[in-house]
Amino acid sequence: MEPELDGPGRQRPVGRGPKVRAAVLAATLAELADGGYAALTVENVARRAGVHKTTVYRRWRDRESLVVDALAEQIAADIPIPDEGDVETDLRELARRFVGWATSPGGRAVLAAMLSDAVRVPEIADARGRLFQDRLRRAEPLVARAVERGELPADTDPARLIGTLVAPIYLRLLITGEPVDEATADQAARVALAAARAGALRR
Template identity: 75%
Template sequence: MTSESQRGHRVRAVGRGPKVRAVVHAATLAELIEKGYAALTVDNVAQRAGVHKTTVYRRWADRESLVVDALAEHVAADIPVPDTGAVDTDLRELARSLVGTMTSPSGQAILAAMFSDAVRLPEIADARTRVFDDRFRRAEPVITRAIERGDLPADTDPEEVLRALVAPIYFRLLISAEPVDEATADHAAALALAAARAGVLRKK
């Protein structure tokens, strides 16, 4: 039989810092896709990543913080913040990126983790809030730049515009189960832009 120490020697070297973070994030997402949040364990993530679980625990205190970090990083990487010079095309590109991400296999796993599992696991509901807060924070410059250019009213609330942008997309993904495609994204962008220009999405 193979001893514990022998198995430990088989853990592959993955480097330090950003490289470790990247492989652990990838392993975390892979575990989410295959098994869901409820069955995800730090041990399995470490084994899939090829690192010792102590390496994981040195960077993330628990399963929740690991999943939150992996989800936030994945969403940030998969939904880049556009800067086309025009608010209409920025919003359209932002919405299309969201649709592309959330209709992919990894996006479907993210939705399942953040919504389906959240019904039974309160800690993932908090993780969902933190992921969305991070997403809004990263995307706010799209609206801030538009205000500075005079494309939107000066008192426009960036977060409200982003909420209006994503709402029709998530409604179809999570509630109505209607098809979600680029046309959905373009329509959501047009609605958010019209509401913002009409002064509906002002700071309170």
């Protein structure tokens, strides 16, 4: 078994196979969240995961491939799309769930990587594109259901609506540094819904 540090001078096993992979990817996200991509090293990831760096190099050839895999895990992490039968409730709940993800350790790590020089690596830039496209694709049924119920104009563009929803949240997270909480999510949902109903977010 691979040793995992458990306090000064002590170690405990982290297991094999999937457990080691999960520990290393979790450590990668934690390192990204704490120090960003520029400061991330395989040695620090291995130390945080409680494994030898040779264990990491047996599975990942370099830090770029390690970061790509860690981001892919986050892309696969589902943000459930609400279906409460009312577009106002659905948008508010979606915004709250997005805030919950974006302020989680995994979400913060993804944002740190996406805004760093990591995006110069083609695979990481591709992961960023897939992340946002995946989020938009998952939200399309919410908009389609609202159109079917007559709550939104028939030509409402799902991508523009979701973009309007998350934009003020990203502004606080990445630019102003203001608090991001449920009140932020609720306000973003109100603005996006008002814009959509006014026909400002048509295709």
